[in-house]
Amino acid sequence: MTIKTFWIISIKILGLLLILGALTVIPQWLTSIYSAYQTGDFESLTIVTLIFLAILIVYYFVFKLCVFKTSWIIEKLKLDRDFETQNIELNSKSFTIISIATIVIGGLMFVENIPLLLREIFIFFQKESLFKDYPKTGWIIFDFCKVILGYLLMTNSSRIAKFIDKPKKDV
Structure with a gap:
């Protein structure tokens, strides 16, 4: 296995873990939005909703990058450079x-x-x-x-x- 393949696998696993974390964070934000709605505080409701949408967009793009654009991440962060060997012994x-x-x-x-x-x-x-x-x-x-x-x-x-x-x- 090459160093690049190792990084591709690691970043894809990181993307899966990100989704696992999102499954816990998103309901908490929805609860906050519902609380703000119930109290009638529309200023807080607007702020919480905008933050929630921003977080959803960030989760979406980071997940998409981690799972589907891994080579781009490796290239930009130069993760596969400066290794003594280009292969990892993994069968x-x-x-x-x-x-x-x-x-x-x-x-x-x-x-x-x-x-x-x-x-x-x-x-x-x-x-x-x-x-x-x-x-x-x-x-x-x-x-x-x-x-x-x-x-x-x-x-x-x-x-x-x-x-x-x-x-x-x-x-």
Whole structure:
């Protein structure tokens, strides 16, 4: 494996981890927007919404750069220069490494969110209220979606790795 291939794989894995982080940050921002809306403070609502949109745009572009424009990043940051050797002794293909990273990221999501989901469900049943009246219904749904997403990442890692590792023309 060449140094450039190593950096390509590392940056793509970083992009996947970025999406994992976004899945936690975005609902928190949406909660802030909803709070500002409920209080009727439209100045705060406007500011929070603009910041949220700016963050979404930054996440989108950084993710797109990390996953689909990795050669450009390597070129601009000169990551593949000044190494004594141009090869790293690794007997795995980039597809295999990305697939393993996807499984690990999915496993982390699954393992981290199962306790959160079970705790919220337990509290929900203790309150004995209707699902629509329970104040943390959104978090139950969110944690459930993250558990499902983690499971799907683990079980469909080869499809995701094929999508990410597609040869594309990097500029």
